[in-house]
Amino acid sequence: MNSSVEENYLKALFMLSSTKGEATVNEVSRFLDIKMPTVNSMMKRLSEKGLVIHENYKPLKLTEKGRLEAALVVRKHRLTEMYLVEKMGFGWEEVHHIAEQIEHIHAPEFFNKMDELLGYPTVDPHGSPIPSEEGKIVLNPYLKLSDCMVGEQVELMAVGQSSASLLKYLNTRELALGVVIHIEEIEPFDRSMHVSYSGRTSVVLTSLVCDSLLVRRLNEETK
Amino acid sequence: MNSSVEENYLKALFMLSSTKGEATVNEVSRFLDIKMPTVNSMMKRLSEKGLVIHENYKPLKLTEKGRLEAALVVRKHRLTEMYLVEKMGFGWEEVHHIAEQIEHIHAPEFFNKMDELLGYPTVDPHGSPIPSEEGKIVLNPYLKLSDCMVGEQVELMAVGQSSASLLKYLNTRELALGVVIHIEEIEPFDRSMHVSYSGRTSVVLTSLVCDSLLVRRLNEETK
């Protein structure tokens, strides 16, 4: 059984290595706000437990076992977020720090019950995928708003990062999941976008925001 | 902020001292299954933090502050149990070990939301009182079934101890909270009771069981 602390390291590694398949001690250190030597010795431990591959001065990788255990923590986190929003009426921006704690509860039946009550969702309220009990995740089928072109119509499906500040920003602009966005114009010099949605027109979104919004192109018949 | 471990000691002390107002190191030790020297040094810590009164070789008492913090942990535990049973569909006997973990979550809004969704209950699914946010508890208004007399009609309101074995025992006999029990006969020599309820008649309950069942006398007009 892994401790909460170990689970946090595994989760960090899971998230940081999701694209490249590996991460450095320094990245984990900054991500968790824990000093490098501490990370280093913890990685030694996880390596002895067969959860991480750690050769001196080389980047860190999760073993298959480590990846599974990390995925299960992420699963618990995202199911919790989903449950808090859908079944308890919390707002997007309130649930993260609660889920950060509940994700370490050891009680599979508790999370499976949430899963059942939620109807076996595959994405959480931020739109991020929820790993299955076997650690499988659906590949994120969404693209960044910033990768779309003028004239396209897209539906907001997820946010790339779920900082409270971004979520509040979206709330004040009535930008919720499911909103259909029409791209009116893109400023070439700073890549900011003018968009319209839900009756609002010419709303300006900076490229920073556009990078964080994950959308799905609407096909012709939906228009 | 108290750690989970400290919270467990406070809770233990709270429960053990609920009748006499104090408890011994030895009792806490047996209750938590932690050796006496460990308990002793932890009590020293809690005493320095102003949560416990601990003079050498004297029984332990909670300070007002300690009592409040302990009550809040109990509140979180019992609200959680209540929520798991009422809102998620778990059985009585499944929820204890989940609540033991969730009670240490630091997120008042989470528990207040449960409270709200449950309609501000004052007793948990085992019938034990749920302390308020201010640490106040309604005095247990129930009496033991074993203190009742032949001919009385009582409603099952709570169980004195919530061991899985007792709860299963009650389940198999369809003895649920709210069931109205009629006391037909009491064996003087072993204090076992013959009772009837929900169509069943002459069910025998040993005195051990009767001691664990908390009931409320039904007044005449309810009969």
Next chain:
DNA sequence: CAAACATATTAGTATGGTCTAATATTTTGT
């Protein structure tokens, strides 16, 4: 390529929370 910088590791320290063994005190039973 060598110096400077970034990253990684080792060594040593601290704290929380547990243990066992030894000792001290209180309670109990004859």
Next chain:
DNA sequence: ACAAAATATTAGACCATACTAATATGTTTG
């Protein structure tokens, strides 16, 4: 009342998880 038993405390060890300071390795850049 005194010896035995139960309870409480002190002392010393250990592991998990953090830190700082010092050192080693790897990377970047003049």
